[in-house]
Amino acid sequence: MDKYEAIIGLEIHAELMTKSKMFTGAPVVDSVEAEPNTAVSPLCLGMPGTLPVINKKAVEYALRVALALNCQINQDNIFARKNYFYPDLPKGYQISQYEEPIGVNGWLDVTVNDEMRRIRIRRVHMEEDTGKLTHVDDGTSLVDYNRAGVPLLEIVTEPDIHSGEEARAYAMKIRQILRYLGVNSGDMEKGVLRVEPNISIRPSGSAELGTRTELKNLNSFRVLADGTAYEIERQAKVLDAGDRVVQETRGWNEAKKRTFSQRVKEEAEDYRYFPEPDLPPLYISDEWIAAARAALPELPDAKAARYVNELDLSAYEAQVLAQERAVGEWFDTAVTAGGAPKSIAKWMINELFRLMNEHRQMIDRIQVTPQGLVELIALVDKGTINNNTAKDVLAEMFTSGQSPQEIVEAKGLAQISDEAALATAVTQILDDNPEMVARYLAGENKLRGWFVGQVMKATRGKANPGLVNQLLSQQLAER
Numbered sequence: 001m002d003k004y005e006a007i008i009g010l011e012i013h014a015e016l017m018t019k020s021k022m023f024t025g026a027p028v029v030d031s032v033e034a035e036p037n038t039a040v041s042p043l044c045l046g047m048p049g050t051l052p053v054i055n056k057k058a059v060e061y062a063l064r065v066a067l068a069l070n071c072q073i074n075q076d077n078i079f080a081r082k083n084y085f086y087p088d089l090p091k092g093y094q095i096s097q098y099e100e101p102i103g104v105n106g107w108l109d110v111t112v113n114d115e116m117r118r119i120r121i122r123r124v125h126m127e128e129d130t131g132k133l134t135h136v137d138d139g140t141s142l143v144d145y146n147r148a149g150v151p152l153l154e155i156v157t158e159p160d161i162h163s164g165e166e167a168r169a170y171a172m173k174i175r176q177i178l179r180y181l182g183v184n185s186g187d188m189e190k191g192v193l194r195v196e197p198n199i200s201i202r203p204s205g206s207a208e209l210g211t212r213t214e215l216k217n218l219n220s221f222r223v224l225a226d227g228t229a230y231e232i233e234r235q236a237k238v239l240d241a242g243d244r245v246v247q248e249t250r251g252w253n254e255a256k257k258r259t260f261s262q263r264v265k266e267e268a269e270d271y272r273y274f275p276e277p278d279l280p281p282l283y284i285s286d287e288w289i290a291a292a293r294a295a296l297p298e299l300p301d302a303k304a305a306r307y308v309n310e311l312d313l314s315a316y317e318a319q320v321l322a323q324e325r326a327v328g329e330w331f332d333t334a335v336t337a338g339g340a341p342k343s344i345a346k347w348m349i350n351e352l353f354r355l356m357n358e359h360r361q362m363i364d365r366i367q368v369t370p371q372g373l374v375e376l377i378a379l380v381d382k383g384t385i386n387n388n389t390a391k392d393v394l395a396e397m398f399t400s401g402q403s404p405q406e407i408v409e410a411k412g413l414a415q416i417s418d419e420a421a422l423a424t425a426v427t428q429i430l431d432d433n434p435e436m437v438a439r440y441l442a443g444e445n446k447l448r449g450w451f452v453g454q455v456m457k458a459t460r461g462k463a464n465p466g467l468v469n470q471l472l473s474q475q476l477a478e479r
Contacts, residue, residue: 002204003203003204003236003240004201004202004203004204004232004235004236004239005162005201005202005203005204005205005206006161006162006163006199006200006201006228006232007159007161007162007199007200007201007202007209007210007212008159008161008162008163008166008167008197008198008199008200008228009122009156009157009158009159009160009161009197009198009212010119010156010157010161010167010170010171010195010196010197010198011154011155011156011157011195011196011197011198011214012154012155012171012174012193012194012195012196013129013152013153013154013193013194013195013196014065014152014153014154014155014174014178014183014184014192014193015028015129015147015150015151015152015153015184015191015192015193016058016061016062016150016151016152016153016183016184017061017182017183017184017185018055018057018058018061018151019057020055021041021044021055021128021149021150021151022052022054022055022058022095022126022127022128022129022149022150022151022152023043023052023053023054023055023095023128023149023279024041024043024044024050024052024053024149025041026039026040026041026043026044026149027039028150028151029146030190031132031144031146031147031150031190031191032190032191034146036142036144036146037144037145037146038146039146040145040146040148041149043149044090044145044148044149045090045145045148046089046090046091046092051278052095052276052278052279054079054279054282055151058126058151059102059126059282059284060292061151061153061181061183062102062103062124062126062151062153063102063103063284063288063289063292064181064183064292064295064296065103065124065153065155065177065178065181065183066102066103066106066124067103067289067292067293067296068177068180068181068296068299069103069106069107069108069121069124069155069177070106070107070108070121071103071104071105071106071121071124072103072104072105072106073102073103073284073289074100074101074102074103074104074284075283075284075285075286075289076100076281076282076283077097077100077101077102077126077281077282077283077284078097078098078099078100078275078276078281078282079095079096079097079126079275079276079279079282080095080096080097080098080099080273080274080275080276081093081094081095081096081272081273081274081275081276082094082095082096082098082127082271082273083271083272083273084270084271086130087131087133087141087143088130088131088132088133088143088145088148089130089131089148090131090145090148094127094128094130095127095128095276095279096125096126096127096128096154097125097126097127098125098273099273101123101124101125101126102124102125102126102284103121103123103124103125104122104123104124105120105121105122106120106121106124107119107120107121108121108170108173108174108177109301110166110169110170110173111169112163112165112166112169113165117160117166117169118160119157119158119160119161119170120157120158120160121155121156121157121158122156122157122158123154123155123156124153124154124155124156125153125154125156126151126152126153127152127153127154128148128149128150128151128152129147129148129149129150129151129152130147130148131143131144131145131146131147131148132144132146132147132191147191153183153184155174157170159198159200159209161197163228163229163232164224164225164226164227164228164229164232165225167195167197167224167225167228168221168222168224168225171195171221171224172221175188175193176300176323177299177300178193179324179325180297180299180300180325181296181297182325188219188220188221189219189220191217191219194217194218194219195218195219195221195224196214196215196216196217196218197214197215197218197224197227197228197231198212198213198214199212199213199214199215199228199231199232199235200212200213200235200245201232201235201236201239201245210235210245211244211245211246211247212245212247213231213235213245213246213247213248213249213250213259214248214249214250215227215228215231215249215250215251215252215259216249216250216251216262217251218252223252223254226252226257227252227259230257230258230259231250231259234258234259246261246264247264248261248262248263248264249261249262249263249264250262297325298328300322300323300325300328301322303318303322303328304318304319304321304322305318307321307322307341311335311341311342312341312342313341313342313345317345317349320349321345321348321349324363326362326363326364327348327363330348330363330364330370331344331345331348331370333370333371334348334370334371334373334374337370337371337374338374339370339373339374339377340377343377343381344373344374344377347373347376347377347394348373351391351394352366352368352373352394355368355394355395355398359398359399366398367397367398367399367400367401368394368397368398368401372397372403372404373394375403375404375405376390376393376394376397376404377390379393379404379405379408383417383464384408384414385408385413385414385462386461386462386463386464386465388461389413389461389462390404392413393407393408393413396411413462414462417464417467419467419471422455422459422463422464422467422468422471423471423475425455425458425459425463426451426455426468426471426472426475427475428458429451429454429455429458430451430475430476430479433451433454436450436451437476437479440476441476441479448469448472451472451476452465452468452469452472455468455472456468
């Protein structure tokens with residue numbers, strides 16, 4: 001591939017999580033779990049005499065995304081008819097945006113192999129989704145119109161991407177932002193987020209664009225990376241053989257790990273776009289834009305930067321805690337409750353996330369509260385319990401929802417810091433093991449940990465480890 005350079009543009013289709021559809025009051029339902037064709041209206045089915053009405057909430061969500069992606073906002077929005085004939089499109093056209101999309105000229109920074117890359121975003125536009133076809137083994141096809149008319153946002157990049165890994169990094173970043181904004185669940189298995197790369201190659205150093213192919217409806221980031229890499233290699237082999245790349249739409253065969261031809265790629269003129277006559281122009285006022293901008297949450301990159309610059313977290317800790325909005329908000333609440341940021345980060349990443357994985361729970365469903373974790377860390381800092389006991393207490397908090405203080409008192413877990421009592425326990429261990437003492441005094445320093453373990457065992461893990469080590473040093477020196 002040193003001979004060629006890959007030029008990739010990415011289209012991402014994201015369903016918006018509104019309660020009703022883009023141009024009708026029909027409900028938006030889970031297209032996987034709902035019974036087919038139970039969330040439809042005459043407009044969804046393309047019945048004569050029906051008229052569309054724009055969903056204001058969908059426009060607000062689209063505006064939110066366009067602003068988050070640094071786009072210029074078009075205040076005068078025009079919807080258009082995109083004409084094509086397919087069984088999942090009963091009207092024979094899709095209501096979309098063409099010449100006047102809601103957002104243009106945006107950008108998004110992504111990191112690939114420790115290198116920052118800026119991907120320009122050509123446009124963000126609103127449209128309606130199509131129905132869903134299911135092809136049956138006997139050669140027939142079934143269509144479900146539950147998805148027809150669901151608000152859909154299309155995010156289109158400039159051809160600034162040059163590898164499958166870069167495409168994956170960009171798509172993952174888009175998904176993260178959509179989830180942060182609360183406009184899309186990011187569930188690619190259910191088809192609410194679909195990715196389509198447009199791929200071409202050209203001789204290295206050339207300024208001309210090659211003939212492109214489009215991979216349709218990829219439903220995972222791994223498939224996006226694999227499919228793009230395969231298509232780049234396939235096109236290189238075509239050119240090396242002296243043939244030409246055909247502009248077409250291709251699919252991905254997961255079993256064979258290869259792309260396959262679906263149909264000749266349409267051009268814009270094939271769709272015969274013209275302004276939607278049943279919808280007036282949509283004007284987005286300065287006040288509407290300002291309100292949408294003010295309502296934006298702190299986005300992942302800004303949140304991670306704040307964690308590093310203001311809270312002194314490592315870059316790794318910051319990225320992990322900023323990955324999901326709910327996690328970042330949980331952490332921020334704990335810090336506001338008076339916890340030390342570094343300690344909270346350590347306990348969340350090392351212990352809380354482990355429990356969440358074991359119990360398969362998201363952070364907004366767990367019984368441990370941010371205040372509860374802060375109280376637990378405080379018990380460790382005050383010497384009330386030691387670190388190992390605190391891990392057991394956290395596990396109990398996770399399943400019972402009790403406070404750490406309640407658990408410590410109910411189970412008698414308070415750390416033993418009584419010097420006299422611990423001195424007695426240390427003396428007993430040393431007296432009972434004269435051979436081990438002799439070996440230690442002869443130079444086997446590694447036995448020190450064994451002595452500490454015996455004292456912890458004798459005290460059922462409740463001894464103050466620091467005090468135990470201090471008393472051991474004193475008594476061993478005296479022997």
